[in-house]
Amino acid sequence: MAADKVKGGAERPRWSLDRLVETGLGRTLVRIAALLALIGAWQLAGNDTIGLLFPTFGRTLVAFWGLVSDGTLQVALLVTNQTLLAGIIVMLVVGIPVGIMTARVSVLDRIVTPYITFLVAIPVIALIPVIQAILGLTFAARVTVVVLFGIPYVIINTAVAVRRVDPVLTEMATSFGASRLVILRDVVLPAAVPGIMAGIRIALGQALIGMVVAELTIVGAGIGSLIADLQGRFRVAPVLAIAVTIVLEGVLLMTIVEWIERRLGRWSQS
Amino acid sequence: MTETQAPAISISNLTKFYGSPKGRRMKALENVTLTVGRGEFVSIIGPSGCGKTTMLKMVGGILGWDEGSIEVLGKPVTGPGPERATVFQSFALLPWMTVIDNVSFGLKVRGMAKPERYAVARKLLASVGLADFETSYPRQLSGGMQQRVGLARALAVSPQLLLMDEPFSAIDAQTRLILQTDLLDIWSKTDLSVLFITHAMDEAVFLSDKVVIMGARPGHVTDIIDVDLPRPRTEETRRDPRFVELTGFVWDRLRGMIQQDERAA
Numbered sequence: 001m002a003a004d005k006v007k008g009g010a011e012r013p014r015w016s017l018d019r020l021v022e023t024g025l026g027r028t029l030v031r032i033a034a035l036l037a038l039i040g041a042w043q044l045a046g047n048d049t050i051g052l053l054f055p056t057f058g059r060t061l062v063a064f065w066g067l068v069s070d071g072t073l074q075v076a077l078l079v080t081n082q083t084l085l086a087g088i089i090v091m092l093v094v095g096i097p098v099g100i101m102t103a104r105v106s107v108l109d110r111i112v113t114p115y116i117t118f119l120v121a122i123p124v125i126a127l128i129p130v131i132q133a134i135l136g137l138t139f140a141a142r143v144t145v146v147v148l149f150g151i152p153y154v155i156i157n158t159a160v161a162v163r164r165v166d167p168v169l170t171e172m173a174t175s176f177g178a179s180r181l182v183i184l185r186d187v188v189l190p191a192a193v194p195g196i197m198a199g200i201r202i203a204l205g206q207a208l209i210g211m212v213v214a215e216l217t218i219v220g221a222g223i224g225s226l227i228a229d230l231q232g233r234f235r236v237a238p239v240l241a242i243a244v245t246i247v248l249e250g251v252l253l254m255t256i257v258e259w260i261e262r263r264l265g266r267w268s269q270s
Numbered sequence: 271m272t273e274t275q276a277p278a279i280s281i282s283n284l285t286k287f288y289g290s291p292k293g294r295r296m297k298a299l300e301n302v303t304l305t306v307g308r309g310e311f312v313s314i315i316g317p318s319g320c321g322k323t324t325m326l327k328m329v330g331g332i333l334g335w336d337e338g339s340i341e342v343l344g345k346p347v348t349g350p351g352p353e354r355a356t357v358f359q360s361f362a363l364l365p366w367m368t369v370i371d372n373v374s375f376g377l378k379v380r381g382m383a384k385p386e387r388y389a390v391a392r393k394l395l396a397s398v399g400l401a402d403f404e405t406s407y408p409r410q411l412s413g414g415m416q417q418r419v420g421l422a423r424a425l426a427v428s429p430q431l432l433l434m435d436e437p438f439s440a441i442d443a444q445t446r447l448i449l450q451t452d453l454l455d456i457w458s459k460t461d462l463s464v465l466f467i468t469h470a471m472d473e474a475v476f477l478s479d480k481v482v483i484m485g486a487r488p489g490h491v492t493d494i495i496d497v498d499l500p501r502p503r504t505e506e507t508r509r510d511p512r513f514v515e516l517t518g519f520v521w522d523r524l525r526g527m528i529q530q531d532e533r534a535a
Contacts (some may be wrong), residue, residue, distance in 0.1 A: 066432075166360075166361055166362075168358060168362045169362055169364065171332060171358075171362070172356070172358060172362035173375075173379065174328050174332050175331075175332055175350050175354075175355070175356045176350070176355070176375065176376040176379045176380070176442070177349075177350045177352065177379060177380065177425065178379045182379060186375075186378075186379075187364065190364070190366050191364075191365075191366075193366075246304060
């Protein structure tokens with residue numbers, strides 16, 4: 001009987017979920033169906049009669065429109081994303097070179113690595129009072145939080161990627177008389193790109209968390225202060241609408257990174 | 271001896287130590303003396319651990335030694351040089367570059383402009399039979415084709431000395447035989463001197479003017495065999511009784527060493 005089943009592998013059922021997802025259209029249909037099911041479940045689980053209870057999808061959507069129509073959400077998003085963008089730029093401009101140097105200069109590795117390990121090991125939130133004491137309720141303070149959330153992952157992944165470059169490739173370049181700088185530019189960095197991008201992907205997720213945390217704890221701006229304000233007035237539906245907006249932004253950010261990763265690292269996928 | 275008459279490679283009394291973690295020094299090579307004449311094809315064969323790849327890296331100028339000397343074309347080796355080019359066992363192609371960019375990599379390092387280096391690369395790609403693959407990526411090619419790219423890259427810098435580190439050992443047995451005849455064909459049209467590392471007896475005998483047999487612990491030269499088979503060598507050569515005899519002789523020498531080694535272990 002078991003043998004029959006194995007043989008049956010050649011002629012699979014005409015209709016199954018596995019077969020459906022083999023085509024692009026099928027995959028899209030499955031995704032839409034799953035999303036609709038989720039929204040349906042949300043709608044059923046929510047409550048429209050009492051404002052304090054978990055709102056339905058419909059009420060959340062209305063709240064979302066309310067925030068958008070008077071421009072509140074757009075302004076908050078703009079302020080918040082300035083923090084995020086500044087944080088990401090600092091994270092990359094500092095993190096990638098530091099990662100490369102820790103991998104190539106062993107003295108620097110000894111100096112930098114313990115602090116990076118420290119940043120990964122402790123909850124960065126615990127450092128926020130310190131940052132606030134030094135920088136106050138400023139833009140710089142919020143950017144610092146974003147950077148501290150993400151930068152360890154950029155540094156660690158860059159260093160690992162640079163260390164893992166096949167030594168035969170550097171040997172080859174050396175044999176053609178390439179200088180250390182040329183080897184770094186033409187061999188080590190391109191070879192490390194997939195690893196560096198993987199680190200950036202993790203770091204962006206962390207930076208997004210850092211952004212919200214910074215604004216909720218170091219009150220003063222953007223989405224965070226909007227959430228705090230609405231929460232104070234027990235307006236659950238708009239808070240939920242903002243939460244969903246942040247999730248969607250995260251998804252968008254990841255999609256962009258994955259697209260860049262695919263463009264840069266086409267050679268690494270066989 | 272004037273410089274023009276100096277041999278391609280002249281290694282004398284070469285000794286190399288490896289430092290072990292506890293400070294005990296292990297001898298990797300002991301008193302190796304060896305000459306490769308101009309235009310000569312010399313193979314080194316020996317059990318693993320005999321230091322043959324180590325020695326090739328020293329000749330290539332990417333590894334130092336402790337005692338003795340290495341001269342290439344009459345000049346002491348102090349580092350890599352434009353008259354030498356290496357072909358690597360694992361091909362060492364840059365996976366993010368197309369075939370033509372890989373072939374012209376050495377020329378790029380030496381500062382040649384793109385149109386010029388592409389022109390040189392195209393000529394060499396044609397000579398190794400890969401003219402139609404310039405825009406392919408290495409991973410799209412078979413092992414044999416990847417090593418043809420590796421060979422073209424080495425030849426592109428117009429070296430006088432080709433250093434080949436077990437170049438065909440990662441390639442299937444049939445393709446390997448074809449690459450051997452193709453390599454001889456390319457070599458015969460140039461005045462290249464070749465130092466070829468291998469662990470295949472038939473390959474060493476088929477290709478070489480001279481086969482150097484090395485023993486291990488520490489690495490040393492045990493025999494130097496002159497291969498008196500006529501050139502050009504073809505598929506007929508592989509059936510020549512003299513070819514069979516020489517291959518057998520090399521195997522006898524190696525087998526003795528390996529068995530002794532296994533008994534000692």
